[in-house]
Amino acid sequence: MALDGNVLAGPLAGTWAVDVTVATGRCAGCGDVAVLARAAVFDHPMGWVVRCRACADVLMVVVERPDGVLVAARGLTWVRG
Numbered sequence: 001m002a003l004d005g006n007v008l009a010g011p012l013a014g015t016w017a018v019d020v021t022v023a024t025g026r027c028a029g030c031g032d033v034a035v036l037a038r039a040a041v042f043d044h045p046m047g048w049v050v051r052c053r054a055c056a057d058v059l060m061v062v063v064e065r066p067d068g069v070l071v072a073a074r075g076l077t078w079v080r081g
């Protein structure tokens with residue numbers, strides 16, 4: 001079951017100085033531009049996998065580690081806070 005992008009507000013608050021509930025991003029796969037809160041977020045034992053609602057490509061992977069939060073955002077062309 002997919003959560004929505006609002007679940008990322010806490011984990012990303014210390015990493016990015018943008019509010020991900022209102023930040024806009026562009027999918028590198030299909031070009032869809034949407035607020036990240038609309039993304040489909042899937043819980044994973046290591047963190048979260050964030051997928052585009054339009055094409056289901058992976059936008060980013062967020063992993064919480066003891067030494068901080070790791071964010072891989074290869075599926076986003078850009079993010080605007």
Ligand SMILES: [Zn+2]
Nearest residue numbers: 027030052055
């Ligand atoms: Zn897409």
